[in-house]
Amino acid sequence: MTDKFVVFRMNIYLTGATSGLGEHLAYEYAKRGAFLALSGRRRDKLDSVASKCEELGAKVITYCLDVTDQHATKESIDDFLSKISNIDLVIANAGYGFVDKLHKGDPTELNKVIDTNVNGVINTVVPFMPSMIKKDMGHIAIIGSVASHFAWPGAGAYAASKHAVKALSVSWRKTLPKNVNVTLICPGFVKSEMTDSMGTWAPFMIGTEDGVKRIIRALDKKKKMFIFPLIWRLVIALEGPISFLMSKSFRENHKKNRNKL
Numbered sequence: 001m002t003d004k005f006v007v008f009r010m011n012i013y014l015t016g017a018t019s020g021l022g023e024h025l026a027y028e029y030a031k032r033g034a035f036l037a038l039s040g041r042r043r044d045k046l047d048s049v050a051s052k053c054e055e056l057g058a059k060v061i062t063y064c065l066d067v068t069d070q071h072a073t074k075e076s077i078d079d080f081l082s083k084i085s086n087i088d089l090v091i092a093n094a095g096y097g098f099v100d101k102l103h104k105g106d107p108t109e110l111n112k113v114i115d116t117n118v119n120g121v122i123n124t125v126v127p128f129m130p131s132m133i134k135k136d137m138g139h140i141a142i143i144g145s146v147a148s149h150f151a152w153p154g155a156g157a158y159a160a161s162k163h164a165v166k167a168l169s170v171s172w173r174k175t176l177p178k179n180v181n182v183t184l185i186c187p188g189f190v191k192s193e194m195t196d197s198m199g200t201w202a203p204f205m206i207g208t209e210d211g212v213k214r215i216i217r218a219l220d221k222k223k224k225m226f227i228f229p230l231i232w233r234l235v236i237a238l239e240g241p242i243s244f245l246m247s248k249s250f251r252e253n254h255k256k257n258r259n260k261l
């Protein structure tokens, strides 16, 4: 009698796969032979990440879309669900940071941050819920930030968006069946296109691959929340006095040049 091999591929839907954390999460799960649905807005980047994932052993499907587009995102999810028997992991990673630039008095970019980082997560996760509830299984991972806990000066919209996804993850965890896991990942600074664009101020920065390995370990353990690196847990615990000092120094620095507030 021949042995019967059961080939188990994790089915994973991942947004923001074209760079940074998302790109490297795709490579790590590709090494495990996952079936990956990858999305992002840049077609060329999406194609190159997808072919590298295939070389690493994954089966890949790509969706070139903007996560703020509810209908395009839902269509991609319906398409992926039609190709798989169950969804194992959804990673709502797409997002970006922006400095408020309050002196301009223009809410446009602040609204965009909220739309991408909050509505983008809702558009990505909610359409998977009926299937997860029905099958009583699945894992939702939301990429929050240490800014889910801490609002530093100059980036109010970003902090608001990350506080909002923390609230969503806490509520969804309490609402969904117990076998549907919800993890909020809260990175400090990790090297990526986003942190490259921020200039030099990025304390306790870690490398992308290091960050991604830590994220995957937390997801494997189905942690409810994971704040890393460790130093940020201390910073969050001391939020009151640190915020006071940061705000004082921010105002001092910008006293002469209010056009940077």
Ligand SMILES: NC(=O)c1ccc[n+]([C@@H]2O[C@H](COP(=O)([O-])OP(=O)(O)OC[C@H]3O[C@@H](n4cnc5c(N)ncnc54)[C@H](OP(=O)(O)O)[C@@H]3O)[C@@H](O)[C@H]2O)c1
Pocket: 015, 016, 017, 018, 019, 020, 021, 022, 039, 040, 041, 042, 045, 065, 066, 067, 068, 093, 094, 095, 096, 097, 116, 120, 143, 144, 145, 146, 186, 187, 188, 189, 190, 191, 192, 193, 194, 195
């Ligand atoms: N790196 C850090 O230090 C850090 C710290 C805390 C939290 N985070 C969070 O980690 C996540 C990933 O960021 P990252 O650091 O890896 O930055 P990144 O290299 O800039 O990657 C951001 C990804 O999100 C995608 N994206 C952005 N807006 C999108 C939209 N409207 N629709 C679809 N995709 C969109 C981008 O793809 P396209 O441009 O191709 O669309 C890209 O793949 C974000 O949620 C970020 O807030 C990062």
